[in-house]
Amino acid sequence: MLTIVNRLLSLGIAGLYLWVAVHTSDPIPALIKTLVYLALPMACIWFGDALGEYTGWMDGEYISNTTPGFLVAFGGWLVLVGVPLIILALGHS
Numbered sequence: 001m002l003t004i005v006n007r008l009l010s011l012g013i014a015g016l017y018l019w020v021a022v023h024t025s026d027p028i029p030a031l032i033k034t035l036v037y038l039a040l041p042m043a044c045i046w047f048g049d050a051l052g053e054y055t056g057w058m059d060g061e062y063i064s065n066t067t068p069g070f071l072v073a074f075g076g077w078l079v080l081v082g083v084p085l086i087i088l089a090l091g092h093s
Contacts, residue, residue, distance in 0.1 A: 006045055006046075006073060007045070007046055010041070010042060010045045010046070010076070010077075010080060013080060013081065014038050014042060014080070017034055017037075017038065017084075018031065018034055018035070018038075021033070021034040038080070040076070040079060041076040041077070041079040041080035042076070042080070043076070044072050044073060044075055044076025044079070045073050045076035045077060045080065048069035048070065048071075048072035048073035048076065049069030049072075050069075051067075051069075051072050052066055052067040052068055052069045052071065052072040053066050053069075054066070
């Protein structure tokens with residue numbers, strides 16, 4: 001149940017970001033930039049368990065332990081919601 005709620009909420013927020021991007025600037029470049037930004041946090045939220053199970057080599061480092069899926073999803077939420085909020089807060093100061 002929580003997975004469905006996470007997916008629906010993240011999809012709604014991503015849709016809102018896409019709508020704002022298209023309606024506030026040049027639509028095509030804004031849409032592409034927003035989609036690129038959304039790829040990582042949406043993957044972490046939607047597939048946190050699968051991404052957390054990865055072990056092996058990454059960027060020359062060996063990952064020997066798995067990460068709980070809820071932590072991967074939490075990181076996705078931080079990037080999806082936290083980063084834009086920080087940018088907005090810094091822009092209004």
